Amino acid sequence: MSAALDRLAGIDTRLYLVTDSAQCAEAGRTVAETVRSAVAGGVGIVQVRDKDIDDTEFLVLTREVVAAVAEAVAGTDRRVPVFLNDRVAVAGRLREEGTDVHIHVGQSDTPVAEVRALLGDAPLVGLSAAEDAEFAAARATGAVDLVGIGPVFDTTTKADAPAGIGPDRLGELVSQAGLPAVAIGGIDATRVPDLRGLGLIGVCVVSAICRAADPELAAAELLAAYGDGGAV
């Protein structure tokens, strides 16, 4: 666990934004504008997620997001990593160009060992996991930096998501995980207090920021409600 935490050094993991291009557009903003504002409000990790565009469009979108993060952190010592959802080939292309991007994969996506074979040791790798066998397999690879557990609450953002597991079950899973863990699914500022003290390194949101009238304010409110996450 401590080796995995070492690889996250310097990152404020408490608030992790996963982007949704359609939700940002409905709110009247680009993804990049949303990310710039949310990072200014305190988001410490960004994941680019869009299931409706091809790799070329995803490459362009990710470049915009990387630039938005750089603008938001300019003049500070903040390290705000950008993860790509699935798209290992796009991540490889960006890394070859010298852009420091990272990868999040699910259980049905490119296997973690393959991600490492393609991208090497440097990028952070996140994996969705929700049961003991998945955590054990993740630990056995020695290649997973953090796990995403959820949905913790019901969500409409991810079409194929199962029902929320609730904070109590989440707490059990976090203690089984043996890896740094973030929670995802249906999280907003009213629910964040229920996720304190569960041993998480942070919470992930999509709609709570992408649909917000003011992403900077939404991020600041989420962080105020989460605080230090509660004593681990």
Ligand SMILES: Cc1ncc(COP(=O)(O)OP(=O)(O)O)c(N)n1
């Ligand atoms: C941080 C984080 N945790 C979980 C997920 C879900 O990933 P996955 O199960 O691969 O589902 P899709 O996001 O690909 O629909 C995530 N994206 N991020």
Ligand SMILES: Cc1ncsc1CCOP(=O)(O)O
């Ligand atoms: C990508 C993903 N994986 C599990 S739930 C989810 C979507 C979470 O979206 P929201 O924060 O809007 O409920």
Ligand SMILES: [Mg+2]
């Ligand atoms: Mg996936």
